[in-house]
Amino acid sequence: MDLILILEQGLNGLQFGLMLFLLAAGLTLVFGIMDMINLAHGSLYMIGAYLAALVLGSTGSFLLAVCGALAGTAAIGMLIEIGILRRLYARDHLSQVLATFALLLIANEAMRILFGSQSLALNPPEVLSGPVELLPGFLYPAYRLLIIAVGLAVALLLYLLVAKTRVGMLVRAGASNREMALAMGVNVKALFTAVFGVGAALCALAGAMLGPLLAVEVGMGESILILAFVVIVIGGIGSIRGALAGALIVGVVDTLGRTLLPMSLRAVLPPAVASNLGPSLASILIYVLMAGVLFWRPQGLFPARG
Amino acid sequence: MSRFIVALAALLLSVCPLHAAEKIKVGFLSTMSGPSAALGIDIRDGFALAMQQNGGKLGGLAAELVVGDDQQNADTGKQLIERLLKKDRVDFVTGIVFTNVMLAVAPAVFDAQTFLISANATPSQLSGEGCSPWFFSTSWQNDGAHEAAGKYIADKGYSSVVLIAPNYPAGKDALTGFKRFYKGTVIDEMYTKLGQLDYAAELAQVRAAKPQAVYIFLPGGMGVNFIKQYNAAGLNRSMVLVGPGFSADEDVIKAVGEPMAGMFNTAQWAHDLDNAQNKRFVADFRKQYGRTPTVYASQGYDAAQLIDAAVRGVKGKIEDKAALRKAFEAADFPSVRGDFAFNVNHVPIQNYYLRQVVKGADGKLTNKLVSTILTAHKDAYAAACKMK
Numbered sequence: 001m002d003l004i005l006i007l008e009q010g011l012n013g014l015q016f017g018l019m020l021f022l023l024a025a026g027l028t029l030v031f032g033i034m035d036m037i038n039l040a041h042g043s044l045y046m047i048g049a050y051l052a053a054l055v056l057g058s059t060g061s062f063l064l065a066v067c068g069a070l071a072g073t074a075a076i077g078m079l080i081e082i083g084i085l086r087r088l089y090a091r092d093h094l095s096q097v098l099a100t101f102a103l104l105l106i107a108n109e110a111m112r113i114l115f116g117s118q119s120l121a122l123n124p125p126e127v128l129s130g131p132v133e134l135l136p137g138f139l140y141p142a143y144r145l146l147i148i149a150v151g152l153a154v155a156l157l158l159y160l161l162v163a164k165t166r167v168g169m170l171v172r173a174g175a176s177n178r179e180m181a182l183a184m185g186v187n188v189k190a191l192f193t194a195v196f197g198v199g200a201a202l203c204a205l206a207g208a209m210l211g212p213l214l215a216v217e218v219g220m221g222e223s224i225l226i227l228a229f230v231v232i233v234i235g236g237i238g239s240i241r242g243a244l245a246g247a248l249i250v251g252v253v254d255t256l257g258r259t260l261l262p263m264s265l266r267a268v269l270p271p272a273v274a275s276n277l278g279p280s281l282a283s284i285l286i287y288v289l290m291a292g293v294l295f296w297r298p299q300g301l302f303p304a305r306g
Numbered sequence: 307m308s309r310f311i312v313a314l315a316a317l318l319l320s321v322c323p324l325h326a327a328e329k330i331k332v333g334f335l336s337t338m339s340g341p342s343a344a345l346g347i348d349i350r351d352g353f354a355l356a357m358q359q360n361g362g363k364l365g366g367l368a369a370e371l372v373v374g375d376d377q378q379n380a381d382t383g384k385q386l387i388e389r390l391l392k393k394d395r396v397d398f399v400t401g402i403v404f405t406n407v408m409l410a411v412a413p414a415v416f417d418a419q420t421f422l423i424s425a426n427a428t429p430s431q432l433s434g435e436g437c438s439p440w441f442f443s444t445s446w447q448n449d450g451a452h453e454a455a456g457k458y459i460a461d462k463g464y465s466s467v468v469l470i471a472p473n474y475p476a477g478k479d480a481l482t483g484f485k486r487f488y489k490g491t492v493i494d495e496m497y498t499k500l501g502q503l504d505y506a507a508e509l510a511q512v513r514a515a516k517p518q519a520v521y522i523f524l525p526g527g528m529g530v531n532f533i534k535q536y537n538a539a540g541l542n543r544s545m546v547l548v549g550p551g552f553s554a555d556e557d558v559i560k561a562v563g564e565p566m567a568g569m570f571n572t573a574q575w576a577h578d579l580d581n582a583q584n585k586r587f588v589a590d591f592r593k594q595y596g597r598t599p600t601v602y603a604s605q606g607y608d609a610a611q612l613i614d615a616a617v618r619g620v621k622g623k624i625e626d627k628a629a630l631r632k633a634f635e636a637a638d639f640p641s642v643r644g645d646f647a648f649n650v651n652h653v654p655i656q657n658y659y660l661r662q663v664v665k666g667a668d669g670k671l672t673n674k675l676v677s678t679i680l681t682a683h684k685d686a687y688a689a690a691c692k693m694k
Contacts, residue, residue, distance in 0.1 A: 002514045004513065004514065005510055005511065005513070005514035008510040008513065009507060009510050012506040012507055012510060015506070016504075016506070112339075117338065117339030117340070117343060117375070118339065118340075118343040118344065118347075119340060119341045119343070119527060121561060124538075129534075129537070129538055130537075130538065130540065131538060131539055131540030133540075139513075139539060139540030139541075139543075140539070141535065141538035141539050141540075142538070143538060144506070144538075213503070213504050213506075213531070213535070214503040214504060214531070215340075215341040215503055215527050215530075215531065217339075217340050217341060218339065218340075219340075255506070255507050258507040258508075259507055259510065259511055262496070275495045275496065275497050276473075276497065278497075279473055279496075279497050279498065279499065280473075283499065
């Protein structure tokens with residue numbers, strides 16, 4: 001086993017996990033505080049990526065593209081909250097799932113009509129397109145390092161916001177006991193809109209940062225939304241700390257699983273069987289993990305409600 | 307009254323058997339959305355160009371193209387093929403890009419006794435024992451370009467390789483084909499999820515394996531992302547990347563840009579292949595669409611030409627399926643790849659070429675024909691095909 005391989009996969013897992021965290025953070029707050037299942041969360045991620053591609057195409061600046069995606073998606077998210085989702089808080093989960101699933105389909109078709117069904121190009125800035133030598137013989141893509149840095153910074157910022165500020169206190173109060181927070185006179189309407197806006201901005205950040213590594217396309221939100229749900233189930237619904245822990249666990253398990261499983265299978269099975277079985281097993285690993293968490297700690301690793 | 311209508315219909319049917327059709331309908335099922343949309347669009351544009359050169363006709367009959375987008379999804383493909391066969395009642399089916407879609411829809415097309423002209427995917431499952439009298443390919447057997455690549459890498463003296471392909475039937479065909487001609491050390495074979503776009507985990511393993519060459523079969527958006535990330539990870543400094551033509555064609559070059567320069571790839575066709583029909587095709591394609599055609603476009607163009615020749619061969623009497631099949635087998639059309647002949651399994655016997663991505667006369671990157679790797683190559687499955 002090669003040290004560089006472990007290091008590189010560790011960084012890859014960290015990078016993937018941090019991006020999952022950006023999505024899961026918004027999802028867990030909305031779920032935890034508003035008790036609202038939002039299937040259209042992934043659509044905000046898609047909208048963010050499309051906005052970034054649009055701004056990048058017209059200005060050529062990656063920084064402007066990310067800022068534009070953040071602001072635009074936050075505005076769209078808040079509009080959706082005020083216009084549609086606000087009416088659903090009092091309904092049961094089934095109505096919420098139906099309504100937000102409709103939103104997801106509408107968002108997908110809208111993107112198809114506006115931008116066509118081919119995927120858009122979103123390239124990282126030229127200076128970051130090459131590798132950086134971290135250790136002798138160990139090159140790592142500069143752009144992925146940037147993603148890790150941005151993800152860590154946002155995680156720290158969110159922690160400070162939630163743990164140290166008055167708004168954060170209200171958010172925590174809402175997550176741990178919504179009725180009591182209401183009774184204490186918290187302006188929930190404004191709080192919910194603000195939380196939704198922040199969640200949307202985080203989605204857009206993930207979309208804009210991952211766009212160059214993946215593809216900006218219709219339906220890109222769905223596959224990652226499933227992972228985000230896995231993350232918040234593992235971490236504990238409503239908890240930012242849980243979302244971070246869950247995201248990092250899922251990121252690392254998925255990345256290392258894709259390397260180590262085929263390798264160890266190859267040691268015991270014929271290569272043809274191993275290369276067939278390995279990837280399939282690796283892709284179910286995180287769901288096995290989730291099932292395990294649900295079995296032994298159904299409330300998640302870091303539950304928000306005591 | 308109703309009995310009268312039935313009798314009238316029966317009479318009409320009996321007095322005009324095998325009349326020449328007035329119009330033919332071609333069901334065009336293809337992948338035209340998502341990261342690999344460029345493939346289906348190129349096949350469609352190639353096909354449409356051939357029709358346009360014929361004044362909108364195929365074999366002298368007015369032709370209509372009924373287009374469906376399978377979204378690279380076998381289930382969507384199955385639904386669409388039912389609609390094309392039963393509602394639109396198409397006379398031919400073509401356009402399918404991906405093998406998973408091909409294998410899902412082919413049985414329904416064969417059951418409907420409709421000719422399926424593949425302009426791309428030609429899986430081993432339909433080339434050997436499972437060959438069908440209703441199936442014709444104007445592309446290649448799935449293994450073909452990979453066999454050529456295996457031979458090229460072996461001849462070049464690269465003694466160790468890592469192979470990467472998507473985990474679906476064409477991925478298996480690809481690496482089987484490669485290994486049939488490559489006898490060096492295969493350090494690792496990686497099968498990734500079809501449609502995977504982030505290759506960080508695979509690239510880390512490639513770095514650790516330290517091969518002399520990396521061979522990828524990652525068509526469409528998968529290849530675009532892989533090559534970008536391969537260069538971003540700096541692997542291009544220590545090993546050579548080779549692919550089939552699909553991983554280094556005009557669509558990939560346009561999306562990846564500069565890092566593609568110098569990449570060797572293998573295909574049955576090149577836009578600078580020297581024959582009259584190809585020159586006409588490439589010039590007209592550029593004029594019509596403002597871009598250089600890919601192998602996919604050339605295959606779509608040949609599919610239209612094949613249908614055109616076959617329908618003309620039976621003088622428009624496409625209801626006579628046996629005669630039509632004979633006309634298809636004759637393949638009497640000027641292919642853009644030069645001489646064209648079908649093997650017993652209805653797969654072309656053809657040359658495979660080495661191409662390299664270089665700067666063209668206009669300073670833009672494009673493919674250049676380098677040499678011939680396999681001459682009049684027959685696929686490995688034809689021997690097992692007992693065509694009924």
